[in-house]
Amino acid sequence: MTSRPTMADVARHAGVSLKTVSRVVNQEPHVSAPVQQRVQAAISALGFRRNEAASRLARRATMLTLGLIMENISNEFYSRLAKAVEAAAAEHEALVVFGSYEERPERERMLVESMYARGVDSLIIVPSAADHGWIGEHGGLTAVFVDRVPPGLEQADVVLLDDVRGGRIATEHLLARGHRRIGLISDDEAFSSVHDRACGYRAALREAGVPVDESLVVREVFDPWRAGQEVTRLLSLADPPTAFFATNNRAAIGILQALRERPERPAYVGFDDFALADVFNPGVTVVRYDVTRLGRSAVDLLLDRSDTPRRVEVPVELVARGSGELPPP
Amino acid sequence: MTSRPTMADVARHAGVSLKTVSRVVNQEPHVSAPVQQRVQAAISALGFRRNEAASRLARRATMLTLGLIMENISNEFYSRLAKAVEAAAAEHEALVVFGSYEERPERERMLVESMYARGVDSLIIVPSAADHGWIGEHGGLTAVFVDRVPPGLEQADVVLLDDVRGGRIATEHLLARGHRRIGLISDDEAFSSVHDRACGYRAALREAGVPVDESLVVREVFDPWRAGQEVTRLLSLADPPTAFFATNNRAAIGILQALRERPERPAYVGFDDFALADVFNPGVTVVRYDVTRLGRSAVDLLLDRSDTPRRVEVPVELVARGSGELPPP
Numbered sequence: 340m341t342s343r344p345t346m347a348d349v350a351r352h353a354g355v356s357l358k359t360v361s362r363v364v365n366q367e368p369h370v371s372a373p374v375q376q377r378v379q380a381a382i383s384a385l386g387f388r389r390n391e392a393a394s395r396l397a398r399r400a401t402m403l404t405l406g407l408i409m410e411n412i413s414n415e416f417y418s419r420l421a422k423a424v425e426a427a428a429a430e431h432e433a434l435v436v437f438g439s440y441e442e443r444p445e446r447e448r449m450l451v452e453s454m455y456a457r458g459v460d461s462l463i464i465v466p467s468a469a470d471h472g473w474i475g476e477h478g479g480l481t482a483v484f485v486d487r488v489p490p491g492l493e494q495a496d497v498v499l500l501d502d503v504r505g506g507r508i509a510t511e512h513l514l515a516r517g518h519r520r521i522g523l524i525s526d527d528e529a530f531s532s533v534h535d536r537a538c539g540y541r542a543a544l545r546e547a548g549v550p551v552d553e554s555l556v557v558r559e560v561f562d563p564w565r566a567g568q569e570v571t572r573l574l575s576l577a578d579p580p581t582a583f584f585a586t587n588n589r590a591a592i593g594i595l596q597a598l599r600e601r602p603e604r605p606a607y608v609g610f611d612d613f614a615l616a617d618v619f620n621p622g623v624t625v626v627r628y629d630v631t632r633l634g635r636s637a638v639d640l641l642l643d644r645s646d647t648p649r650r651v652e653v654p655v656e657l658v659a660r661g662s663g664e665l666p667p668p
Numbered sequence: 669m670t671s672r673p674t675m676a677d678v679a680r681h682a683g684v685s686l687k688t689v690s691r692v693v694n695q696e697p698h699v700s701a702p703v704q705q706r707v708q709a710a711i712s713a714l715g716f717r718r719n720e721a722a723s724r725l726a727r728r729a730t731m732l733t734l735g736l737i738m739e740n741i742s743n744e745f746y747s748r749l750a751k752a753v754e755a756a757a758a759e760h761e762a763l764v765v766f767g768s769y770e771e772r773p774e775r776e777r778m779l780v781e782s783m784y785a786r787g788v789d790s791l792i793i794v795p796s797a798a799d800h801g802w803i804g805e806h807g808g809l810t811a812v813f814v815d816r817v818p819p820g821l822e823q824a825d826v827v828l829l830d831d832v833r834g835g836r837i838a839t840e841h842l843l844a845r846g847h848r849r850i851g852l853i854s855d856d857e858a859f860s861s862v863h864d865r866a867c868g869y870r871a872a873l874r875e876a877g878v879p880v881d882e883s884l885v886v887r888e889v890f891d892p893w894r895a896g897q898e899v900t901r902l903l904s905l906a907d908p909p910t911a912f913f914a915t916n917n918r919a920a921i922g923i924l925q926a927l928r929e930r931p932e933r934p935a936y937v938g939f940d941d942f943a944l945a946d947v948f949n950p951g952v953t954v955v956r957y958d959v960t961r962l963g964r965s966a967v968d969l970l971l972d973r974s975d976t977p978r979r980v981e982v983p984v985e986l987v988a989r990g991s992g993e994l995p996p997p
Contacts, residue, residue, distance in 0.1 A: 419742045425767065436764065439754055457763065596947045614921060
C-alpha cells in the first residue's frame with residue numbers, strides 16, 4: 340500500500356523546510372514567488388492533498404498563544420522561567436502572554452479568567468497555595484502546573500523539581516563539613532515545593548542522627564528583609580546555628596545582606612541559582628536545576644495532551660562555590 | 669419577529685455603559701452594588717439570556733492585549749520593565765504578551781508581525797539598533813519605544829531615560845573623589861541610550877578639564893565575560909584607570925567578578941540598579957531611575973493616542989553605596 344504523501348514529502352521534494360510548505364499550504368506571507376512555485380510543483384508532482392482538519396490544527400498551532408501565570412515576573416526565578424517558556428513556545432511559533440498575581444490568589448484566578456476570555460486556553464501556571472478546584476469549571480482550558488502541585492486538583496499535569504532531594508543534598512553537604520546546628524529559612528510550607536525542601540532537610544538530619552531543633556526552623560519568610568532579620572535573630576541565640584539553608588533565592592538576598600554586618604561566618608546553601616552567585620566572596624553555594632528544562636517540559640505537556648495526568652520531575656544538583664563549604668567555628 | 673435582547677439593549681434600559689453590563693454578566697469586579705442591581709433588573713425586564721459563545725467573542729474583541737518586545741526577559745532590567753508594564757496595563761484590564769529578540773533584529777520584526785497577526789496592535793518596544801522604517805507598513809499598529817530611539821523612525825513616541833545626565837553624574841561623582849583616569853565600559857553606541865551615556869561621560873571629563881583618553885574607552889561589550897576581560901586588560905596598562913563607569917548592569921556582573929581576582933581596588937559606578945547591589949562589600953554605586961515610571965509612561969502614551977510624536981524623559985539619580993566612593997590609590 341502506498342501511503343498518501345505528507346507535507347514532509349513535499350518539503351523534501353521541493354528542497355525547502357516543512358515550515359515553508361506549511362506557509363504555502365496555509366497561504367501565509369513571507370514566501371517568495373519562486374519558492375512558492377517550487378512548492379506548488381512538488382505538490383502537483385506528488386499529488387499531495389491538503390487535509391483540511393489537520394491543516395486547521397496546524398494553523399491554530401502556528402497562531403497559538405500560551406498563558407504564563409506566576410507570582411512575580413521581576414523575581415529572577417520567574418523571569419528565567421518566562422524566558423525558557425518563551426523559547427520553547429517559539430519553536431511552535433507560539434507567543435506567550437504573562438501575568439503576575441503577587442501572592443494574591445484572587446488575582447491568579449482573575450488572570451486565568453482574563454486569558455481564557457481572550458481565547459488563551461493553554462496555560463502554564465505556577466500556582467498559589469489556594470484551592471484550584473475552580474479551574475475545572477472552565478471547559479476546554481488546559482493547564483500545566485510548574486514548580487508546585489496545585490491544591491485541590493487531583494488530576495493535574497505537573498512539572499516539579501526534585502525538591503525533597505534538593506533539601507536533602509543541601510543539608511547533607513553542610514553535615515559533611517561538620518555542621519550540626521543548621522538553621523532552615525523557609526517560605527510558606529503550603530507550597531509543595533517549600534514543603535518538600537523542608538522534608539529533605541529533616542530527612543538528612545534524621546539520617547545523620549542529628550535531632551531537628553525546631554528553634555532553628557523559621558517558616559513563612561516571604562521577603563529578603565525578613566530573612567535577614569531571622570538570620571540575625573538565630574545568630575544571637577545562646578547556641579546559634581553554624582550554617583543556614585534557605586528554600587529560595589529571595590531569602591538569599593536578605594541573608595547575604597545580614598551576614599555582611601555580622602562577625603560570624605556561618606556556612607550558607609541556597610535553593611535556586613542566581614546570576615551573581617559566583618561574584619560574591621565567597622561564592623554562594625546553591626541547589627541548581629535546569630530552568631530551560633522546567634519551561635520546556637511544561638510547554639511539551641501543554642501541547643501534547645493526554646487523558647491521564649502526568650508528572651515530570653526535573654533533577655537538581657549542588658553547586659559548591661565557597662559559602663557552603665565554610666567550616667563550623 | 670422580535671429579536672432576542674442584546675447586551676446593548678440591557679445597557680440602554682439600565683442607563684449604563686455596555687462595559688458595565690458586560691462586567692455584571694461576566695461577574696467581573698468594579699461594579700457597585702446599586703449599579704449591579706439596576707443591570708440585573710434590566711436583564712430580568714428584557715428577558716436577556718447570556719449567549720456563552722457570543723459573550724466570549726464580544727469579550728475577546730473588547731479586551732485589550734498589549735505587546736512588549738524587548739531583548740531578553742531574563743535580564744533584570746527587562747524583567748523589571750515587564751513587571752512595570754504589566755502593572756500599568758492591569759489598571760486598564762489589559763494583558764501583556766511578551767517576546768525577546770535576543771539581539772536579532774529579524775526576530776524583533778518577526779515578533780511584531782506575529783503579534784500583529786494575532787490582533788495585538790498596541791506594542792511597547794525596546795528597539796534593536798536596526799532600521800525600523802518597516803513598522804510604518806503595518807496599518808493600525810501603534811508602537812511606543814522605550815529606552816532607545818528606534819533608528820529610521822522620525823515620528824515615534826519614545827520614553828527614554830535622561831541618559832546624558834546619567835553618564836555625566838556618574839563621571840562627575842568619580843571626578844569629585846579625585847579620579848582622573850576613568851575607564852568607560854560601553855555597549856553598542858548604535859543604541860541611543862548607550863551613545864548618550866557615553867556623551868555624558870565625555871562632557872563631564874571635558875568640563876573638568878580632563879582630556880578623554882580613548883585607550884580607556886571600550887565599546888561593544890555585550891556580555892559580562894567580555895566586560896571582565898576588558899577591565900583586567902585596562903588594569904594591566906602602564907598607566908591604568910583608577911575608576912570605571914559601565915553603561916549597563918550586564919557589564920557590572922563581569923566587572924565585579926574580575927575585580928574579585930585583582931589586588932587593585934578601583935572605584936566603580938554602574939548604570940541600572942540591581943537587586944543585589946547593596947549586598948556586595950562595598951555596595952555598588954549606580955545610576956538609578958524609577959522603572960515603574962518607565963513602564964507606566966509607555967502604557968500611558970500607548971493608550972492615549974496623539975498625532976504628534978511625544979517624548980517622555982525619566983530622570984536618573986546617583987545612589988552612593990561604597991564602590992563609587994573608593995579613592996584613587
